Amino acid sequence: MRWLLRPFAGLAVPAAAVIAALLVGVVLLGVFGANPITGYRALFTGAFGGPDELAATALKSIPLMLVGVGICIAFRTGVINIGGEGQIIMGAILATLVAIALPDVPRPILVPLVMIAGGIGGGIWGAIPGALKAYSGVNEILSTIMMNIIAGFFMSFLLEDWLIAPGAIKIQQTKRLTPNADLPILPGGTRLHLGIVVALIVAILGYLLLFRSGLGLRLRAVGHNQHASRAAGMKVELSITQALALSGACAGIAGAVLVFGSESHRLIGEGGPLAFTQSAGFNGIVTALFGGLHPLFTVLSSYLFGGMLSGGISLQRAVQVPQALVIALNGVVVVFVVSSLLLQNRVRRWAEGEVQMEDRA
């Protein structure tokens, strides 16, 4: 009996957790007078129901993947980065400035250039709290939260005056940026653009950096044990700064993708910072941790999370329940799944025939 179950033992608990979370959603939908089956059908077909839906989900997941890879780097170095929101914004701003300054550079050069600019913008915004932590002892949770606020107002400042599109009605957005910086749509008849390739490349580079390079080895060593690393002669301060800078750079690239891969091909600040970042700076933390802080698994978990987000729009349309339900449901899924990891371990041990029930995290 047990050997039959063994391959599924690891799967059973998280799957049960996801199903339990979705059942909470059934209750919520029912309470608000919507048909849960219609709702979920809309959610799933809206997320994964066909090529267009799969592409829309991929589009939603790009910023999550990029931020998530950055989170992997920071968290593995033992640094917490809650500053994804601000790093996205600063990356987007620098990339936008480059596109405005160099509108006539040919596309094959300008597209990589604005992505790099995004990385630099986000990287600087990550390096500041990194350096503050390393050299001044300022806790990075505090500084990254504050840097988010500062970046949000900075974007608002630029889009009230310097960068605002000319026109009779003032909207907090830039003019349509040069088509030379547009991320090209990939062949296949969907809306999917080159941003997904960028995200995958960054994820692979992130993997190579973390697990196949000397730098990654040092970062992980610092994350594992700062004192031992210092004793071994590593520059711990430098590593911390590097980690947050790299983490911010990934988020900054996400900011550039959000500008040049958007339908509107411009930087939009109208409606506040969250309207631009789509909260990817926070959601990316979730996808990274779901991905076990491994860049490649983070790609996968970002895609699933993106599905919840893109399916949420269809759910709202189908049963006229606010999208807020999907946000709440995302929270429930996160809580249920992370809470199930302990049980999962126990079930696996039981399946493998170990008697002791005590968990070792």
Add this chain to the structure above:
Amino acid sequence: MKYPRVFNLLLALLGVFALAIAGCGNDDDDSSTTQTGTSFRVAVVAPSASNDLAFTQSIVDAVRKLEASNHIDEVSITDGTFVVEDAGAAIRGYAEEGYDLVVAHGSQYGGPLQEIAPDFPETSFIWGTAVDTFGLPNVYSYSVRSDLGGYVNGVVAAQLTESNIIGVIGPVEVGDAKLYVDGFEAGAQAQNPDVDVKIVYTGSFSDVAAAAEAAQSHISLGADVLTGSAQMVVGATGVAQENGVLWFGTQANQTPLGEDIVVASQVYRWEGILADAVDRVKAGELGGETFIMTFAGGGIDIQFNDNFDLPQEVRGSAQATIDGLIDGSITTGQ
């Protein structure tokens, strides 16, 4: 760390989703393309909640009125899409489903609309507030001269203030809010040059507590009349009510926010221009026009709070100002 565990977790998630997809099937196409010639379907995409007593509610009310009067047959609303990319996806989705008129109710939706509209030449789009149709034959735009109602509110406010200090709370100094605030200031100054109009922009469309605190600081500095624009003003009206300070509203009738202290609200009546657009679309004319709402066309209306005891002559001056704005003898400076 815990790779095998995590890998399993992801597999499990994938499995659940795969099962769900298999269970749901892919039969969502039946509703989309069938289009009877007679029914006229309108979709609305708007940034905040349908009942925000502000910008979004004004359009939702208008579309519902058209539906109630059988001017249009079917309405679908996607609200709360403050993320512009989500709005773009919703607009595209409605167009794909063959809606006759898609209302993009947010200035910031212009960017995506400009890219989407050319892909659906058979669908008519209308967006606002804006004055630009991108030269596209299937895009209408609409805007509202919120400075006009602001001017009237300002004229009335200047007659009611005793301290001669009026406080204004705005989100960010752009767009509809700035237009309203500038009109209000011009109206108050025109009525009484001694009135000091103090303006605070909180930097956020959503931070209700910041709006409350801005109102509080206006009151501390002597203001006895307040006004403000955008959906975060519900914080300010509470403070006004508590301190017995008068309030002037805009975008929707804000009397429910303060039965005792709301004097008047500028109300947007989009149904006129929407009906106009619907008629044109029915006649095969899909776009190219910009509608601008003013007092003249009935698109703007000042609604007074009947519970508030407004002196007859002040109310008369409001009507006189409206008449002057209509016949052009008064201008707001915009």
Add this chain to the structure above:
Amino acid sequence: MSEFFTVAILTATLTSGIRQAVPYLLAALGEAVSQRAGVLNLGVEGVMLIGAFSAYYATLETKSAAIGLLMGLLAGMFMGLIYAFITVVMHAEQGISGIGIYLFGLGFTDLLFQKQVGTPRPIQGLKTKPMNWLAEDTGRVGELLFSHTILTYVAFLLVPAVYWLVTRTTFGLNVRAVGENPHAADTLGVSVNGVRAAAIVFGNTMAGLAGAVLVLDIVQNFQQNLTAGRGFIAIALVYFGAWRPLRVMAGALLFGIVSSTVLTLQALDVISGSVTSIANMAPAVLTVIVLVVVSRRIGQPAALTKPFTRDA
């Protein structure tokens, strides 16, 4: 500019700053105790929202702000029990589950508000001013000290209370012990998980109270995402205050007073236009700068974010 320095305006600005500091202060005090026991809660923002909505909805339905306050506290307490179960019993990763709580609170309160209330309907908050009779004839200083609402005094009285709780009581000793060295505490017979659960419930109740104060004392209404990031700022202020109640209070006051100063300067036309956005950065910038200047490298609780297992 000189206008700003008239006593009346200064008093009004400081009063407003003190009022704005209250939600930060309450949430940060609670989070500080929770972290002292070794548990990080990134979900403060979500719990604040749930506390705020509970207080709002109860007040709206019963017309009693006292019941609203109670419901806000209970909602926070309930979220605390859930979070304690998640982190202490189930050993869930604290960063990620906190963000889960945040997402849940953000979405769930928005959903409930749209479905149960709909349009923002004003409520009568809890604005009793118990000391106001003293303010009448003690001039500006009196106004600054005595013109506040009861919830403001409660918040500031909680500072010494939490200080006493953490430093002078057995419970506080246990909290610090399980946060610094849970195994040592365990061998001394302290229930590590029990103490942690109690600290978490305390922290979340304070977050619920912070949300309730926002509704009952400041806004007297509700809207989606009412807290607008205040929960995250509160977490930041815990680090600013290095887990010490008095320093947390200093941080909350700094943040509140700088915010109110920016508002006053705008109302006085000293700053206007797009410069406003730059000025709005001031609280965040100053918080970081002050910390850089005064930083004394106080280490965080050694067992922060580490679940306790006896055999590890």
